[in-house]
Amino acid sequence: MRMTTPILSSVELPAPLPRSFYLQQTLIVARRLLGKTLVRRFPDGTVATGRIVETEAYTADDPACHAFRGKTERNRAMFGPPGHAYIHLNYGLHFCLNAVTAAEGVAEAALIRAIEPLQNASRLFRNYYGEVAAEDAFTPEYLESIARADKRLGAGPGRLSKSLAIDRSFDDTDLAEADSAFFLAEGAEVREEEVVTTTRIGITKGADLPWRFYVQSSGFISRR
DNA sequence: TAGACGATAGCCT
């Protein structure tokens, strides 16, 4: 028996973080994004949420930053106002979601590398794996519980984008606007002793900078 | 306009 996907009304949705949040130093923003809530509103009106547990910072004077060599068509969003999304394709396969930081004209961003599914994890599950034949054999509650425990749905920037059905067409989405397809909202505070600060993943330039942050206790980290 | 390579993830051993 198939049950309908739970629909969260807009009344229940948390308010987006103010644009001023993204005007703090990029390293501070990356750190403070830990614990925040990523809210995704799908075209059919259903909503899924996740808790951010891993981020990285990219600054204008950082050789690993896509905008290091100046403005191009690809990185245009990073030069725009803070609080927008910068989404790029990586390795020809995976999309990566960034929150643009710093004042307009200054190209910096925080990469969101991992989330823990919160509400409507089964929707992320479907996005990631496609329609599952065995789905009808389980209760929605059971599907939701296994989906919430599935680390593939959020641990890694490419997996995260696939689960949330986010691609390059969402580049420049306003993350401080409640009507956007997705935005960032307040969440549970992550204590300082819970945060691990380390070097970034998968880059060769600026590889020694400790600009990656993750929640130590989370099981949804892309790489320890 | 060709050539190089990248902010990865999945599969195989």
Added chain:
DNA sequence: GGCTATCGTCTAA
């Protein structure tokens, strides 16, 4: 832990 699919973007010519 190693290998590789796969393609948009940038750079140099």
